[in-house]
Amino acid sequence: MRIILFLFSVFFGVQLFAQDWQSNFAQTLQRAKVESKPVILIFAGSDWCAPCIKLEKSIWQSDEFVAYSQENLLLYKADFPRKKANKLSAQKQKENDALAEKYNSKGYFPLVVALDSEGHVLGKMGYENVSANEYVGLLKKYFE
Template identity: 30%
Template structure:
């Protein structure tokens, strides 16, 4: 019973409260990634219905360690598929096209790309600790030939 209560409370909470800066389009993310010489991180999410998406946001994206790695070392783009909030039809089409292009059917899925659009790595998120997520992000940075940037 407590799991149902927890799930309902998580789904009722404000979604994607993390303060990370997300680019509006893949094209904008690629331009910025090229200019800053940083990889892109695409976050495919179901922000208002996927319990795993809510967990990722609350337990990892809002964590200072993960937030710092993402904010300083990646160009971010969220590709959201909400069910309770209606997206503009143009945004819905763009998000669907990206999900098809990257063959995403699991939410949330994180995909790291080089600035040319080639894939570095992907994670179909089920659960992770801060330490394991940091290790994955550092691995993707390493594969991209980068290290975490320090402010």
């Protein structure tokens, strides 16, 4: 019984603090309209971009960002991995390429794009060597 209780609490504890990264950008925008929430669109190179990896570990996985994003944002990551083992499906690559053409034509990595619920750009930023609280504060300025 203790084992079941332990596994139950671990599973739901992980679910409670897991981020809700969206998997389809068009659906993310539809959801943003319904929920009246802004979208954070992140362009990352998850297996080659050192600042992208730092952002992932120090900001996106932080308790501060997770708590803020769960209540206030929708999240979409357009990943551009280079290693063969991390290759995206052709459909996902096509979707990310179209997003890059529209929102990241200069090819900056990482690039964090704040969008309103209609998909209009509110602001852009990259990696900042600041605390998670400070980074969340920088993002909040786009939504005021």
